[in-house]
Amino acid sequence: MTAPIATNQTILVVGGGISGMTAALEAAECGKQVLLVEKTPTLGGRTAQLYRYFPKMCHPTCGMEINLKRIRGNPNLRTMTMTQVVAVSGSRGDYKVTLKVSPRYVNENCTACGKCGEAVSAEVADAYNYGLSKVRAAYLPHVMAYPQRYVIDASIVGTPEGEKAKAACPVNAVDLDMKEETIEINVGAVVWATGWRPFDANKIQPYGYDRIANVITSVEFERLADPHGPTGGKLLRPSDGNPAKNVAFIQCAGSRDENYLRHCSRICCMASLKQTQYVREAWGDAGKSTIYYIDIRAIDRFEDFYANVWKDSTVSFVKSKVARIAENEANGNPVLHGVDTEGYHRYATEHDLVVLAVGMEPEVTGVKLPADIVMDSSNFIEGSKDGGMFGAGAASSPLDVNRAVQSATAASLKAIQVIHKNASTEAA
Amino acid sequence: MTATYKNDFLKEVEANVEDGQWVKMCMQCGVCAGSCPLGPHWQHSPQKIFMMIRAGKREEVLTSDSMWMCTSCYNCIVRCPRKLPITHIMHGLANYAHRLGLAPKGQPTREIAKLFWDNIVKTGRVNELKFSLAMYFKDGFGQGVKNAMAMQGIGLGLMKAKRLNPMEMLGGHTCKDKGGIHKMIAKAREIEDRRKGLSGH
Amino acid sequence: MADIKYAAYICSGCGIGDKLDVDALEKVATKEGKMAVVKSHPFLCSTEGVDLIKNDIANDGVTHVMIAACSRRAKAEAFTFPDNAVSRANLREGVIWVVAEGSEHDEVRQEMAEDYIRMGCAEIKKMTQPAGNPNKAQSKRIMVVGGGMSGMTAALAAADAGYEVVLIEKTAKLGGFASNLLKRVPFNAPYAEAQPTGVEELASKVSGHAKIKVHLNSTLSETAGAPGRFIAKIAQESGAIAEETVGAIVQATGFTPYDINKLTELGGGQANVVDQAGLEALAKAANSGAIKRADGKEVKSVVFVQCAGQRGSGGNGNGQHLEYCSGHCCATSIKQATYFKDANPDVDTIVMYLDLRVPGMGEDFYRSAQEKGVIFTKAKVNGVSGGLSGEMSCKVNFKDLILDEEATVDADLVVLATGQVANAGVNLDEWTATVTAAESGDAAAVQRKSELQKISVLNLNYRQGPDVPQFKYGFADSHFICFPYETRRTGIYAAGPARRPMDMFQAMEDATGAAMKAIQAVENATHGRAAHPRAWDLSFPKARLEGCTQCKRCTVECPFGAIDEDERRFPLFNEERCRRCGTCMGACPVRVISFENYSCDTVGMQIKAVNVPDEFEEKPRVLILACENDAYPALDMAGIQRLTYSAFVRAIPVRCLGSANTIWITDALNQGYDGVMMMGCKKGDDYQCHFVKGSEMAYYRMSKIDDTLKQLGLEPERVQTHEVAITDNARVARMIDEYVAQLTELGPSPMKGFG
Incomplete structure (x- = not known):
């Protein structure tokens, strides 16, 4: 791969989720040169894996379509997928960045015709569905994937399966000899829009996520509700495929907890309130949702959404951090044990399915970042000491999509200020 | 007893109860209440007791038998999202109530604790036989005989397994330096009282 | 102008050549489409394929390009030729991937593809590659209205990026609420201790910045123009009017605390019951000593009541706030509680x-x-007394x-945590109603109108009202989750608590x-260029005013207030305000509004190009007009997922359903189409239309189409x-599929054969 042309007038945006796309686009639409790098094979990030947004109940892919259209039409913005930042040196206005590009085994010739996918029989876990389903080892990451280009999973490279994919391609797009590449570029400013990941629910042992089939996470529940998900949008529980009509939502699964994440992840209350409406959408009055919470954090006009859910006769609220979950072995139902603290009422309640509203952990937790980066106690990025690198979106704080985009827009201008200073210094 | 919602009692707890300074940190999630294996027997859950302390319900808290229910399983400490040492606070509250003479009369946990303490401080060793008998006879001679008869089988079993020696009735085994133990205990109490700002017991 | 030369390029890759008779398609493009150049290629998006097109443009005088290949959403980068108009016939996602497999479908599949070729050719002939607005605006200065934390932050942020800033503050000093x-x-x-506000440092940075010009004691008496050429009249304390030309506006007019006196049930109005702002004043007066009440008594106990007059009946108060x-x-409140604790830990x-x-x-x-x-x-607080x-x-x-x-x-003291009320100016719904009433001579309305003008922040001279539209509860927020800065007044962006209740960090x-x-x-x-x-997009609406009947539909329906009226009462287009949705074009009953690359003709000629079989062939034709952002991608993705649907439909993407002119419907019906499906975004409170009101306008217009259908003697189901x-x-x-089945049941359109 030839290194993209980047100079100290270039803004590097790390992360191709909605925050990264936004930061990149806002600057590029001002006429600035932007390079957007994304670790996975497609742009879109975690929002592309959501079924609906709160509070409008609209679909994230709608905004993504617009952002992709903006990207496709913008000559100032270049994107690189399957690319990670491995090192940054230099300082504000003049960074040297080392990028690692992983092989996709499919080149620009790909037309997404799907022949390779048809030819291959090996399957791998479908990352788009958080591993709830499988996908052929030659795959399009999802139906909105950008670039609209297949990926050959590394596991079949060097096997007859890989050769089948190659043979099936009518346009010579499958290149099994691709190698990992390292590229060095020069940029003026860096926006870290590296996003978040769901907190590992296995760590919350009393909730039995690793032991009880019908205890799932909120991000997995999004996939169940989504028509593009593993169940085709039906709310069926994992243990037996039976309808999940009586669903419990456990708030602060990992968040606000010094044993796990000491911060509040902000979005989870609204996400669960939203998901109660998936239950209503699926089952009408026959559905039942129970939210177990400490404080319902439905800020600003989100309060309206909370007020409406509160009025919904199928939804009830229990002020309680659930103590533990057991499994009724006869029917696979999770049984929640705890105390409703409003007046001290002990409960042991059975549900069809339990959804853990897992917290947001910065995706860079455990990742070695440039030494100059300042992070808070939960690894959210505040920026760099030299003022040339910025955190944006959920990488900077646990934020909902709207606030993440605000944050990314602001970060974009801060990056432009760095570039502007470079330009005016050079002109002087 | 009506609540005052003044900080007086909270401050009293902070000054006198082991780890009492943690009480204000509770955020009322209730995970301790739900995690307690003896939970159903508690009149007030730990999280509720913390709220009652903040509300100034001094008498209701200190005369409660709730904190005497704690068996030190540590589930609550492990799960508390604010890392409150709940077990320690419960014992601390019980101890404080006991010191003030407000602890509920006839509360079995307290009785057994007292008998155990009296038993062990005497010689520095637990005398199982005397301890059991003291338990059986704590509610009078007649009840004691009944209790002893009921436990007869277990007692014989223990003897067979050499876990119980009838000869212990005659003084029983003791540690090497009984006086030393007594001195140590007195010193420990003195230190603790000093720490809690008390002068004597 | 150079000679026009149309060329059609048909891709036979991705299975198109296997499923379709490409030679026949070439013939259609040549004979019916009248394309001067017609070529096919087995892999058109490859470098070689694209070079073929580029070469024809460079050396063969091709000016207009029709590409029949995949969807316009695919391979967009490859098929972009900046100086040439391009139309796309969607043979892949739109035909071969959605028409059922099997030779029994060969005929309808081929007919569908041929129609799309005809449509692509018809469209390109009506398209011109837009050259952009020749009267480009000039000003790149940013005007910030409001000198609080938000306004000062916006001003500095823009100035540090090299843009000149004009800041308007109505009071005598910078700083605002902070x-x-x-x-x-x-x-x-x-995150442990309250911090100095930093407001003075920020104010001195702003005042001292070479690129920022500050107008204190000033308000806007009028804002005219459009992005890049706003003219702001600034009323100064002296009564003089200063004039500034600016390119864009940030409205950072902040908030007012909810009137505590309205919260009588929580003690509002009583001397020892204050709001958070009142507490700040007491805390400042204490000068890090003990905080005292207004009567001088030292506060030994304080209660903060959260959600005071907020969160409706879910908060504290009687739910009427x-x-x-x-x-x-x-x-x-946490911060304020620590004011007490830091000064004296014994305060309850x-x-x-x-x-x-x-x-x-x-x-x-x-x-x-x-x-x-x-x-x-x-x-839950029931009441405060004493x-x-x-x-x-x-x-x-x-x-x-x-x-x-x-x-x-x-x-000793009660602090009510009351809410933020936006200073967002005039509610445009009230404005419109008031203006209408005032125009009909209502004296009270005339009075109210002048009051509203005083409340107005921007005093825009726009036909649709003097301020930015408010979204909910008086805040000038965006309704879009992905696009928080979406605005219905291009070039004017609300920031801080005028937009949404928020804290200082978020506001900055x-x-x-x-x-x-x-x-x-x-x-x-x-x-x-167009904004988001x-x-x-370099196209912009052009109106043939000689045909205009001055009906005002365009000025009323424009979701962005882009169209005013000139002195002759003709529509006056402000291109820089326009977002190119085409709602004006859809609204115009006499079809005088068009874009260079999108017009009543570019779509109308596509509709007419379709070969409508007669009633004996039992092949109904259904026109689909689909929003290009949501419905059309959904149709595309049906193809990507290889879902099938009837080969009797012909889909045309539209910029917004609001741009759909009813003439297209009547044209289609007259021509013998059996039915028309309009597919747009959700309307109503949770609207999803990216042009805000476009789809709503379309629904409104279509609700009136029944009369037309009756005149034509057609059943209402046909649209x-x-x-x-x-x-x-x-x-x-x-x-x-359900609609096609329904139409089959209904029988062929009686209009067939008359078209």
């Missing part, structure tokens, strides 16, 4: 909350206040929700974002309007 605060909540780790949560008040400090809302790292601030001994009680001046203490009656009992506490970040959008707006305007969501979301791939395929 000037009244003793301290602010922490923004950074360890604000419906929303202001978001910042929990952290603000209770925060009564319903849900404590301190998201993110606010949790650490909450902990730090608890460590200082602030007591948090989950309680707070009158001279009384010893207030009584707060409440229900302790944890202890589940009614209780009372005495306090928001202001930086708004400054970014303002900069973008001036860059777009001065390059003659059609960024980089259907659907809300389609982008995820509706499967649904849309099903809907098509």
Whole structure:
């Protein structure tokens, strides 16, 4: 791969989720040169894996379509997928960045015709569905994937399966000899829009996520509700495929907890309130949702959404951090044990399915970042000491999509200020 | 007893109860209440007791038998999202109530604790036989005989397994330096009282 | 103008050549499409294929390119030729991937493809590659209205990026609400202590910045123009009017605390019951000593009542106040409680909350206040009494929700955490109603109109009203989750609490974002380009005024207030305000509005190009007009997922369903189409239309189409309007099949053969 042309007038945006796309686009639409790098094979990030947004109940892919259209039409913005930042040196206005590009085994010739996918029989876990389903080892990451280009999973490279994919391609797009590449570029400013990941629910042992089939996470529940998900949008529980009509939502699964994440992840209350409406959408009055919470954090006009859910006769609220979950072995139902603290009422309640509203952990937790980066106690990025690198979106704080985009827009201008200073210094 | 919602009692707890300074940190999630294996027997859950302390319900808290229910399983400490040492606070509250003479009369946990303490401080060793008998006879001679008869089988079993020696009735085994133990205990109490700002017991 | 030469390029790759007779398609393009050049290629998006087109453009004089290959959503980069108009016939996602397999479908599949070729050729002949607005606006200066934290932040952010800034502040000094605060909540780790506000440092930076010009004691008496050429008339204290030309505007006019006197049930109006702003004043006056009440008594006990007059009946108060949560008040009360604790740890400090809302790292601030001994009680407050001046203490009656009992506490002072009310100017719904009434001579309305003009922040001279439209509860917010800076007044961006209730950190970040959008707006305007969501679009609406009947539909329906009226009462288009949705074009009953690359003709000629079989062939034809952002991608993705639907439909993407002119419907019906499906975005409160009102306008117009159908002697079922979301791939395929079945049942259109 030839290194993209980047100079100290270039803004590097790390992360191709909605925050990264936004930061990149806002600057590029001002006429600035932007390079957007994304670790996975497609742009879109975690929002592309959501079924609906709160509070409008609209679909994230709608905004993504617009952002992709903006990207496709913008000559100032270049994107690189399957690319990670491995090192940054230099300082504000003049960074040297080392990028690692992983092989996709499919080149620009790909037309997404799907022949390779048809030819291959090996399957791998479908990352788009958080591993709830499988996908052929030659795959399009999802139906909105950008670039609209297949990926050959590394596991079949060097096997007859890989050769089948190659043979099936009518346009010579499958290149099994691709190698990992390292590229060095020069940029003026860096926006870290590296996003978040769901907190590992296995760590919350009393909730039995690793032991009880019908205890799932909120991000997995999004996939169940989504028509593009593993169940085709039906709310069926994992243990037996039976309808999940009586669903419990456990708030602060990992968040606000010094044993796990000491911060509040902000979005989870609204996400669960939203998901109660998936239950209503699926089952009408026959559905039942129970939210177990400490404080319902439905800020600003989100309060309206909370007020409406509160009025919904199928939804009830229990002020309680659930103590533990057991499994009724006869029917696979999770049984929640705890105390409703409003007046001290002990409960042991059975549900069809339990959804853990897992917290947001910065995706860079455990990742070695440039030494100059300042992070808070939960690894959210505040920026760099030299003022040339910025955190944006959920990488900077646990934020909902709207606030993440605000944050990314602001970060974009801060990056432009760095570039502007470079330009005016050079002109002087 | 009506609540005052003044900080007086909270401050009293902070000054006198082991780890009492943690009480204000509770955020009322209730995970301790739900995690307690003896939970159903508690009149007030730990999280509720913390709220009652903040509300100034001094008498209701200190005369409660709730904190005497704690068996030190540590589930609550492990799960508390604010890392409150709940077990320690419960014992601390019980101890404080006991010191003030407000602890509920006839509360079995307290009785057994007292008998155990009296038993062990005497010689520095637990005398199982005397301890059991003291338990059986704590509610009078007649009840004691009944209790002893009921436990007869277990007692014989223990003897067979050499876990119980009838000869212990005659003084029983003791540690090497009984006086030393007594001195140590007195010193420990003195230190603790000093720490809690008390002068004597 | 150079000679026009049309060329068609047909791709036979991706199975197109296997499923379709490409030679026949070439013939259609040549004979019926009248393309001067017609070529096919087995892999058109390859470098070789694209070079073939480029070569024809460079050496063969090709000016207009029709590409028949995959969807316009695919391979867009490969098929972009900046100087040439391009139309796309969607043979892949639109034909071979959605028409059922098997030779029995060969005929209809081929007919469908041939129609798309005809349509692509018809469209390209009516298209011109837009050259951009020749009267480009010039000003890149940013005007910031409001000199509080948000406004100052926006001004500095823009100035530090090299843009000149004009800042308007109505009071005598910079600082705004933040000037009244003793301290602010922490923004950074360890999130433990209240921090200095930094407002004075910020104000001096702003005042001293070479690129920022500050107008104090000033308000806007009129704002005219459009992005890149706004003319602001600034009324100064002296009565003089200064004039500034600016390119974009950030409205950072902040908030006003909800009137505490309205909260009588919580003691509002009593001397010892204050709001958070009142407490800041007491804390400032204490000068880090003990905080005293207005009567001089030292406060030994204080109760904070959260959600006071907020969150409707879910908060505290009688539910008759604000419906929303202001978001910042929990952290603000925590901060204020620590004012007391820091000065004297013995002060009894209770925060009564319903849900404590301190998201993110606010949790650490909450902990730090608890460590200082602030007591948090989950309680519903029933009332506050005894707070009158001279009384010893207030009584707060409440229900302790944890202890589940009614209780009372005495306090020297009660602080009500009241909400933020936006300073967003005039509500345009009220404005329109008032103006209408005033025009019909209503004296009260005339009076009210002049009051509203005084309330107005911007005093825009736009036909649709003097301020930016408010979204909900009086805030000038965006309705879009992905696009928080979406605005219905291009080039004007609200920031801070005028936009949404928020804390200082968010307001500063928001202001930086708004400054970014303002900069973008001036860059777009001065390059003659559209702003989001059609960024980089160089087309703009043109009107043949000689045909205009002055019906005003366009000026009323434009979602962005882009169209005023000139002195002759003709529509006056402000191109820089326009977002190119085409709602005006859809609204125009005499079809005088068009874009160079999108017009009644570009679509109309496609409709006419379709070969409609006669009634004996039993092949119905259904026209689909689909929103290009949601419904059309859904149709595309149905193809990507290889879902099938009837080969009798012909789909045309439209910029917005609001741009659909009813002439297209009547043309289609006259021509013998059996049915028309309109697919647009959701309307109503949770609208999803990216042009806000476009789809709603379309639904409104189509609700009146029944008369037309009656005149034509057609059943109402022949025209259907659907809300389609982008995820509706499967649904849309099903809907098509059901509709085709319904039409088959209904029988062929009686119009066939008359077209």
